[in-house]
Amino acid sequence: MNFKTLKLTAALTLGVIGLPALAQQAPATAKTLDELLEQVRTADARDAKANTDREARFAAARDQQGKLLGEANAEKTALENQAAALARQFEANDSQIGELTKARDIKAGNLGELFGVMRQTAGDFATVARNSMLTAQFPDRVPQIDRLAQTKTMPPMEDLNRFWFEMQREMTEGGKISRIQAKVTAPDGGQTEKTVLRVGPFVAISEGQFLEYGGGTFSTPPKQPPSNFGGIAGDFEEEGSGYHAMVVDPTRGVLLSLFSQRPSMVDRVVEGEAVGYIIIALGLIGTLVAIYQFIYLTITSAKVNRQLGNLSNLAADNPLGRVLLSFKGGNAPKATEDAEVVELRISEAVLKELPPLERGQSFLKLAVAAGPLLGLVGTVVGMIHTFQVITESGSGDPKLMAAGISMAMIATLLGLGIAIPLLFANSALQSRSKRITQILDEQSTGLLAELIEKRTHA
Amino acid sequence: MPEVLLAPFHAVGQLIIAGGPLVLWILLAGILMWTLIFERLWFFQTQLSPMVTGLLADWKGRPEHQSWASHQVRKAMISRLNGAMAENMPVLKVLIPMCPLLGLVGTVHGMLEVFDSMAILGSADARTMASGVSKAMNCTMTGLAVSVTGMYPVFHFQSAIRKQTELLADRFTF
Numbered sequence: 001m002n003f004k005t006l007k008l009t010a011a012l013t014l015g016v017i018g019l020p021a022l023a024q025q026a027p028a029t030a031k032t033l034d035e036l037l038e039q040v041r042t043a044d045a046r047d048a049k050a051n052t053d054r055e056a057r058f059a060a061a062r063d064q065q066g067k068l069l070g071e072a073n074a075e076k077t078a079l080e081n082q083a084a085a086l087a088r089q090f091e092a093n094d095s096q097i098g099e100l101t102k103a104r105d106i107k108a109g110n111l112g113e114l115f116g117v118m119r120q121t122a123g124d125f126a127t128v129a130r131n132s133m134l135t136a137q138f139p140d141r142v143p144q145i146d147r148l149a150q151t152k153t154m155p156p157m158e159d160l161n162r163f164w165f166e167m168q169r170e171m172t173e174g175g176k177i178s179r180i181q182a183k184v185t186a187p188d189g190g191q192t193e194k195t196v197l198r199v200g201p202f203v204a205i206s207e208g209q210f211l212e213y214g215g216g217t218f219s220t221p222p223k224q225p226p227s228n229f230g231g232i233a234g235d236f237e238e239e240g241s242g243y244h245a246m247v248v249d250p251t252r253g254v255l256l257s258l259f260s261q262r263p264s265m266v267d268r269v270v271e272g273e274a275v276g277y278i279i280i281a282l283g284l285i286g287t288l289v290a291i292y293q294f295i296y297l298t299i300t301s302a303k304v305n306r307q308l309g310n311l312s313n314l315a316a317d318n319p320l321g322r323v324l325l326s327f328k329g330g331n332a333p334k335a336t337e338d339a340e341v342v343e344l345r346i347s348e349a350v351l352k353e354l355p356p357l358e359r360g361q362s363f364l365k366l367a368v369a370a371g372p373l374l375g376l377v378g379t380v381v382g383m384i385h386t387f388q389v390i391t392e393s394g395s396g397d398p399k400l401m402a403a404g405i406s407m408a409m410i411a412t413l414l415g416l417g418i419a420i421p422l423l424f425a426n427s428a429l430q431s432r433s434k435r436i437t438q439i440l441d442e443q444s445t446g447l448l449a450e451l452i453e454k455r456t457h458a
Numbered sequence: 459m460p461e462v463l464l465a466p467f468h469a470v471g472q473l474i475i476a477g478g479p480l481v482l483w484i485l486l487a488g489i490l491m492w493t494l495i496f497e498r499l500w501f502f503q504t505q506l507s508p509m510v511t512g513l514l515a516d517w518k519g520r521p522e523h524q525s526w527a528s529h530q531v532r533k534a535m536i537s538r539l540n541g542a543m544a545e546n547m548p549v550l551k552v553l554i555p556m557c558p559l560l561g562l563v564g565t566v567h568g569m570l571e572v573f574d575s576m577a578i579l580g581s582a583d584a585r586t587m588a589s590g591v592s593k594a595m596n597c598t599m600t601g602l603a604v605s606v607t608g609m610y611p612v613f614h615f616q617s618a619i620r621k622q623t624e625l626l627a628d629r630f631t632f
Contacts, residue, residue: 261578268570342526402577409570416563420556427552434548438541446534449527 122149132201133213136182141166174201185219197237202248208234225259272410275378283418286367290425293360297432319353323444350440357433364426371419378411477596480564488604491553494546495611523632532630543619554608561601568594
């Protein structure tokens, strides 16, 4: 081996071995080959020692991990055991709970059902109480009963007692009439504190007016029921004791509101429109004519009766007197005058007297005939309205048809309503005028004859 | 016994409750009608013959029965009797057709009630309409019943007046 080769080998060795030395950053620049060799050897030894140390460390760490694993395994086993124990405990508890529940149910017997019924009853009664007028007097009872109705747990004894008490009070107070102070809502929305007279849970009145009840407050309805009811209510409100007549609405307001909705006679006549007014006008004119003529005939009849009793003094203020005076110069005819001429004169005088006696009768007859006919016109007009509504709305809804039918009915009613009294009045007038006419027509000549005879005898 | 006596009043009361105020009017018209009928019966039974006897005596007492004056006096006497017999007959005659008319008014009134209940409730429930229909029917029935009872008496009086007038005319001999 020559030097050159050795140097190369050394260089190579250095290159190979020196790398870890370089890596360890402890390169001691070799000055000589021996130093290099020495360096390599020491480095070798050092590396071997480091490796041994490392191995030892690794082994120690491995042992440590093994120990830890052992410990963890032991802990896991312990915990598993504990879980199993708890599961057993749970099962035992569960079965115990089941047994105890069963035992409780057996002990409770029908009480569960009882509370169900109680809740249902409380729910029903809450509805009743909310709609009852008595709530205005005892406003705090509704939330209490509501709570009882919604409770899931067993209600306490006080609540049960209170419930029983409220039901009993509803009954007891329902049988009483009491005056209470309550807020009353007027139709315009204003609220005032008023004294309200409550008749059981059925009717409430204040100042002679029926009140509506809803939502815990009283309100004055815009329309009151017919006046005869209102009169009863007003009288009843003024009474302090004793027995008195009163309207009681067992439906708690429904019937009274139906009565209030019913149109009054004036409303109906307004619904009857033009035909209704024409009929009423005809009836009024007929009545006035009948009254005038009745008075006239009564006076005339009295005068004729007076004249009949006193034939010697003929007066010109009554038909009989005028007929008998219908001779020249107011003198009775001479006995020698031609009988036919006398009869002619008398019938002429009677003819003159008839128009005022029978005045108005033809008009009344016309009104009697025209009343129902006009009513028929109104009926037909109303039916046309009704059918028009059916055509437009396409259904037989009674509410929509009501106006037309009301008009139809009211026209008939008014027509008959004027015809009947006018018929009666006409017959009375006829009866009176016929009596006077009969005296004039058939008896006047006889009276005249008697008169003449008396004068000739005298 | 009092029950038997009060039965008609009870029945009338029930009818007025069932038929409304128009039934009351019809019954009042019926009472007026029968009052007039009984008044006529009383007149024909008791008043007519004294009147006839008196007038006949007057007629027989006349010195002569042939003259124009006598004829006129006879005519007047018969007319006076006729007038007395026919008194109140127009009212009686008008009451007969008036009762069914009043019944008709009640019927229309009842029908108004029926349509009212239909309009308010919005349905044609037989139960709500029953009251109105009951009024309508009761009024019609009462009107017809009262009218029918008066028909024969009025017919009887009319023919009686006609017959009596002719018979009297025969008795006033010349």
